[in-house]
Amino acid sequence: MDNQIRKSLQRTKMKTQNVNLYYGSFQALRNVSIDIQECTITALIGPSGCGKSSFLRLLNRMNDLIPGVKVEGNILLDDASIYDKDMDVVALRKRVGMVFQRPNPFPMSVYDNIAFGPRHHGQKHASEITDIVERSLREVSLWEEVKDKLKKPAFDLSPGEQQRLCIARALAVEPEVILMDESCSALDPESTLKIEDLMQIIAKKYTIIIVTHNMEQAARASDMTAFMMMEEDKAGTLVEYAPTAELFSNPRDKRTEDYITGRFG
């Protein structure tokens, strides 16, 4: 099936409805409503401080760790509200994994980095863990590079390899959604392109949401793009959300056009 048709038939995986986010008395997000489709790559773009990372962190409740945070509105994962009092946050973060800006392998071997999550979630059989390690490393095209270094410290890998290892570590617990916060910004152009290629491959199976400052990356690598900015009242709002090709070639909102043509931000 044609890729565009396949993508257009996908169902909503996550949905936010009129979401407001406050850090104490400071409102960082206002009325953000967005439907994120399954097995697509969605890019969040916008000027510094407009709330992209705050929004991303809402999706697996990472903001819960920040004192004084208040969230209003609804955030759904497969129609279940993730802020419901019955939601198991550990289980949520297993389903909605995160890859950070800088590669952050654990101070342990390549193998143990990948095995950590499955072990933590109760997998006890060594042979199954070994299968997961190989499968996860193959999914990020790192297996051939590291199969003879599995017992070596993860810090011995190059930064690009370390970031692919961190993606493999996220995949090892079989998430459904992967949040990537500027995950290429600390990497060289070649490693960045490898991660972008990898995103295309894993998006067949996982829903991916990225924050990026790099508009070329959003244009190259994503299916859908959300443009956010700070409004006069200072809260981050969603200005435009559209298929990436459309948003970059024919933006509906003048503010999007001004941003993507470099007039501000």
Ligand SMILES: Nc1ncnc2c1ncn2[C@@H]1O[C@H](COP(=O)(O)OP(=O)(O)OP(=O)(O)O)[C@@H](O)[C@H]1O
């Ligand atoms: N832990 C926090 N406590 C208080 N304010 C915060 C906190 N984290 C973010 N903010 C504020 O919320 C607003 C949105 O920040 P956020 O990091 O989400 O924006 P961003 O678009 O991701 O920015 P950047 O592109 O620079 O990373 C900013 O004004 C920021 O200073």
